[in-house]
Amino acid sequence: MxxxxxxxxxxxxxxxxAEILHPLSAAEExxxxxxxxxxxxxxxxxxxxxxETSSPASTSSLFNRLQLDDDLEADVRDPxxxxxxxxxxxxxxxxxxxxxxxxxxxxxxxxSTKTTRVEFDLPEYCVWRRYQDFDWLRTKLEDSQxxxxxxxxxxxxxxxxxxxRFSEEFVETRMKALDKFLKRIADHPVLSFNPHLNAxxxxxxxxxxxxxxxxxxxxxxxxxxxxxxKLRARPAEFCAMGExxxxxxxxxxxxxxxxxxxxxxxSEYLTELREYGTVxxxxxxxxxxLRRPLEGVAGCxxxxxxxxxxxxxxxxxxxxxxxxxxxxYVESMKNVLRKRDQSQAEYEARLEAAILRKQEDRSxxxxxxxxxxxxxxxxxxxxxxxxxxxxxxxxxxxKQLLTGMADxxxxxxxxxxxxxxxxxxxxxxxxxxxxTSETN
Amino acid sequence: xxxxxxxxxxxEAMVEEGSTLVRRMEICVAEAEKRSGxxxxxxxxxxxxxLIETRAKRxxxxxxxxxxxxxxxxxxxxxxLLVTYxxxxxxxxxxxxxxxxxxxxxxxxxxxxxxxxxxIGLENFLLRVASHPVLSNDKILHHFLTEEHGWKEVxxxxxxxxKADSRxxxxxxxxxxxxxxxxxxxxxxxxxxxxxxxxxxxxARARVADRxxxxxxxxxxxxxxxxxxxxxxxxxGDGLQSAGHHMDAYAASIDDILEEEEHYADQLKEYLFYAExxxxxxxxxxxxQFELEMASQDLISKKQQHEELATGIVxxxxxxxxxxxxxxxxxxxxxxxxxxxxxxxIAEGEDTVKEKTVECEEHVERAWVDMQRFKEQKDKDLxxxxxxxxxxxxxxxxxxxxxxxxxxxxxxKM
Numbered sequence: 001m002x003x004x005x006x007x008x009x010x011x012x013x014x015x016x017x018a019e020i021l022h023p024l025s026a027a028e029e030x031x032x033x034x035x036x037x038x039x040x041x042x043x044x045x046x047x048x049x050x051x052e053t054s055s056p057a058s059t060s061s062l063f064n065r066l067q068l069d070d071d072l073e074a075d076v077r078d079p080x081x082x083x084x085x086x087x088x089x090x091x092x093x094x095x096x097x098x099x100x101x102x103x104x105x106x107x108x109x110x111x112s113t114k115t116t117r118v119e120f121d122l123p124e125y126c127v128w129r130r131y132q133d134f135d136w137l138r139t140k141l142e143d144s145q146x147x148x149x150x151x152x153x154x155x156x157x158x159x160x161x162x163x164x165r166f167s168e169e170f171v172e173t174r175m176k177a178l179d180k181f182l183k184r185i186a187d188h189p190v191l192s193f194n195p196h197l198n199a200x201x202x203x204x205x206x207x208x209x210x211x212x213x214x215x216x217x218x219x220x221x222x223x224x225x226x227x228x229x230k231l232r233a234r235p236a237e238f239c240a241m242g243e244x245x246x247x248x249x250x251x252x253x254x255x256x257x258x259x260x261x262x263x264x265x266x267s268e269y270l271t272e273l274r275e276y277g278t279v280x281x282x283x284x285x286x287x288x289x290l291r292r293p294l295e296g297v298a299g300c301x302x303x304x305x306x307x308x309x310x311x312x313x314x315x316x317x318x319x320x321x322x323x324x325x326x327x328x329y330v331e332s333m334k335n336v337l338r339k340r341d342q343s344q345a346e347y348e349a350r351l352e353a354a355i356l357r358k359q360e361d362r363s364x365x366x367x368x369x370x371x372x373x374x375x376x377x378x379x380x381x382x383x384x385x386x387x388x389x390x391x392x393x394x395x396x397x398x399k400q401l402l403t404g405m406a407d408x409x410x411x412x413x414x415x416x417x418x419x420x421x422x423x424x425x426x427x428x429x430x431x432x433x434x435x436t437s438e439t440n
Numbered sequence: 441x442x443x444x445x446x447x448x449x450x451x452e453a454m455v456e457e458g459s460t461l462v463r464r465m466e467i468c469v470a471e472a473e474k475r476s477g478x479x480x481x482x483x484x485x486x487x488x489x490x491l492i493e494t495r496a497k498r499x500x501x502x503x504x505x506x507x508x509x510x511x512x513x514x515x516x517x518x519x520x521l522l523v524t525y526x527x528x529x530x531x532x533x534x535x536x537x538x539x540x541x542x543x544x545x546x547x548x549x550x551x552x553x554x555x556x557x558x559x560i561g562l563e564n565f566l567l568r569v570a571s572h573p574v575l576s577n578d579k580i581l582h583h584f585l586t587e588e589h590g591w592k593e594v595x596x597x598x599x600x601x602x603k604a605d606s607r608x609x610x611x612x613x614x615x616x617x618x619x620x621x622x623x624x625x626x627x628x629x630x631x632x633x634x635x636x637x638x639x640x641x642x643x644a645r646a647r648v649a650d651r652x653x654x655x656x657x658x659x660x661x662x663x664x665x666x667x668x669x670x671x672x673x674x675x676x677g678d679g680l681q682s683a684g685h686h687m688d689a690y691a692a693s694i695d696d697i698l699e700e701e702e703h704y705a706d707q708l709k710e711y712l713f714y715a716e717x718x719x720x721x722x723x724x725x726x727x728x729q730f731e732l733e734m735a736s737q738d739l740i741s742k743k744q745q746h747e748e749l750a751t752g753i754v755x756x757x758x759x760x761x762x763x764x765x766x767x768x769x770x771x772x773x774x775x776x777x778x779x780x781x782x783x784x785x786i787a788e789g790e791d792t793v794k795e796k797t798v799e800c801e802e803h804v805e806r807a808w809v810d811m812q813r814f815k816e817q818k819d820k821d822l823x824x825x826x827x828x829x830x831x832x833x834x835x836x837x838x839x840x841x842x843x844x845x846x847x848x849x850x851x852x853k854m
Binding site: 254268282410412417420424427428 | 652679848
């Protein structure tokens, strides 16, 4: 741990935060094999918080290699300047498989990794993980990187009676969310170097030792959350973040409700539309000249029903889950904000106490106070950088989401239009056919 | 001068066989107006009157003749036609009360949209009647189009009211016909089916319209939430805001779409009511056939009675036969008298049978012609209606694509 006078913004390496470029502000560079790590020894954990000591056995060797590389590596890279980001870690979740045993039934997913990073022994990995494992990873990341925004997982618990946990749609939706989760972590300049992630991606058997350390961590956080704390002054930007998140959360909730309402209305419309089509079909038998037009209309209505079904499926499988994911994301972000506040409160409390003692017996500023200050500043820096990153990702995600929604709707209308147009062509051809046969 | 020219047209019609009124005259129901006045029980009421305009095509008169008529007068005209031409499938009037409404559609007779659709329906009725080869020559029709006052009296003077009552009774009566014309029975069955299918379709369509309305309107909520959300965003704000406007426009677009669809519903309704008219013609056949059969049977039994009295041989059971057996035969003078009476009755009966036969055959002949004409018209009209419905659907799809494309453009700018 660093000692001495509190220095500014250790978490940003050599650059002050104001000079950090926006993650997406410059073009990406082609893939290269450079190993990039943070500025100093505590890289991978550049916020200064010690990593959990009881790490899984399989990653300890990697740990050592990390440190070795640190010493050799002269290339000091700012982990937040993704302008020169070279994507060298690709992760995909796919291929859900059902496992049935006497004790339980569950789904596993294939997690494929392709990488050129030195932290990984091999360039490619393929492991099988279940939801529990993802949950373990997330907990580990939250604990080891409390100053960062950890992406959310899809909901853990589902009501057994209400949702079929093994239905194709549910599994598909969950898999997409898990894939997104890993991709977000893999793209994060700090989180992607976390050894737990490495273990998750590479270990044949994930030895998930929850361990004592976790319990103590839990204990600590409970203490802080339960007790009230007073902040001198929360910096304005973090206030703004909190307010933004509250409003954003509200809007997300509203959009979710609207989308669900639309689904419901569309489903009821579909029911009536189907019945409507059958009325035309049943009329066909009564007529001779009108047979074709009636059949034609019945056919078009059926096509429209199919298109509507597809639209509904899309909305519930692609649209709603992303919304819900963001709600979870906001939840976890608010937690991080709270932790930041706690960290600042702790610093302020210690500072006050130290100042008092200093006045009394002229002892120098204790190390703990400086450590706290460091902690707070690192936290703030990490959070700010992650916030910007999150905002930009959010913008992309919602742009994609809403554009996708518009596309699906356009698609739906195009299908219907095509059906009706071909009917008209068919009927008009018949008309000219009749006319020519009449004149002949 | 102008009144005379229309009358001339009518007298021409008498001469020009096969030429329908509508060829020589433009007819339209141009306007609707609210009036109020005292009704039959001296209560103040509001009602709507419709302006009928007519103009002779040939003389190219500048301003049309016009008069105002209430819906009830149209009803009177139609009832007269129904009674006077029982072998014609008489075109129907637009509905008396709004039916098959979905919840946003007004069921109020004074609602302007309803009045407008009724105006169109009344015009359609007049055009159909005026282009009918038989109906267009009717004098009462001509009076209806030209004499504002005193027309009702003229109609009542025809004495059709009495026939109207008996017609209604006959239509609802049940009687068994021994030898109905098979084609008419089939046609009656068809009319029942047609009624059933069109009313089913109208009901289903109304429910679909209701649901579709709900779907579109809920999208309007996106407009509001996008607007609220845009307030907390920086780069995303503009795109969201404008997308929200397009969502509002999308939600609003359903009103026009469904209003247009009402015209399709009106076309279906016309044939729903037409089916009733078709059925009435078939029933009239049943009635005339029944009366013929009754008359024939009556004649046969009278002839039998005559034969029995004349020959003394009792072929069938009769009370007279029984009483004769029990109490002895009657006196010869009485017998003579009865034979004479029977002979008169038989002569009358034979005339009746001849009359009824003619009536029946004429009805069959003329009705068959008109039913064929009706079938052709129905096939053409409904086919067109279905094509128009498809066109409406295409238009709705195009609008939807437009709106969502606009929204998409805004999303891309986020």
